[in-house]
Amino acid sequence: MKHGQEFRKIPSIDRLLLAAETATPGRYPHELLVEALRQAVEEIRQAVRAGAGEKIEEAAILSAAEKILKKTEQSRLRRVINATGVVLHTNLGRAPLGQRAIAAVNNVMGGYSTLEYSLETGERGTRYAHVEERICRMTGAEAAIVVNNNAAAVLLTLSALAKDREVLVSRGELVEIGGSFRVPDVMRQSGAALVEVGATNKTHLYDYERAITVNTAAILKVHTSNYRIIGFTSQPETPELANLARDNGLALLEDLGSGTLLPVTAGGYSEPTVRERLEAGVDLVTFSGDKLLGAGQAGIIAGKRQYVELLKKHPLLRAVRIDKLSLAALEGTLLEYLTGDASENLPVLAMLQAEPAALRKKAEQLATELQKCLSAAWRVSVEEMDSQTGGGAFPAVALPGFGVALTCTDLKTDAMEKYLRCRDVPIIARVQSERLLFDVRCLNETDTVDIIDACGAMDADR
């Protein structure tokens, strides 16, 4: 025990406890305080052992404990600033909500609501009624239902319509989304048997036709939302497929992934709207709430009433039901489409369709402010950079935009990236060719102010 002498100076936990309680009476629960003090003492012991020349002082231990407690109190799920330029960043929570959706969530979250209560009859209602009519209006569907997310929407649809039966899917559409959602796996979970038809690049109408047996329940189309097959390719036109399905008593289903309610284009490409797909003859479409639609997590199923009715009665529905906060966000967002100006008021659509000229201006403003607050060790420049849609829409389409590049003579790019990522409001930036990049596409005014503060602090702490 080389450090025994030093360790003897460590005050007892009881004494530390008394000191902490005197300084901030009742601030923390007893158990938590004791645990933090023990941990702080252990940290000091280790520092002494490591020969860091640490002095053992009560004040230092108390302040270390305070830091531990602050960290315990801090939310792990927190706001971050998205300077990556990926608009629908699944790791960063996908779509930011519009003001109307935020107000709708606010309005129901602290109290009671009409979640499953009908004001007309004064009796039990259903949570689906709040949005069904609005979805139908926006898509032309006869009926609709919403669940927890799109993966659940696909699972429920297949379970209700094709359990123990066969479903035909083109080999070019066996999609995997982010490793956790794979069409063949979801199909297996639902109890439906996958029948692959055609080839990866080409599937013909006759491929589907030949694969139909007495046991076939449906044809499933899957939107290749995160990849594109180019070159020598073809898929049958949807109306042809719809005829084939109808003639054989099959349901034509389509997993749209990022279904959009308005025509949205990016880089010369457009994603199919839900209305278009239904008009082309699809019986049921499924899509996400928090992708291009711009709401919170949800899975929407819209189309023919006879099928939606089956889903409404299915026992799995209860297991995948949407919660009231997501439902409120969805209704608020739908109202923006129905009565507001969605492409302006929904952050996702506004960010996707932001003009390069406007982005350049935003980048120039940020660069000017950064130059003002940073010392001579830094180089700040405005640069052209491509952003991405993310979230399974517009795969491989670059959105031309602008951002700010930052370098420093005596701070490595990785260290800068880490510093900004570890702040109370973390800033997630891009690193490219030894430069830190802030793509301005997904930054709002508060974010910009936070980035300027953070960079100032980074300069001072360097």
Ligand SMILES: *Cc1c(COP(=O)(O)O)cnc(C)c1O
């Ligand atoms: C994103 C996506 C899903 C999964 O949707 P979640 O809402 O994340 O569950 C399923 N299918 C396709 C084609 C997708 O793009």
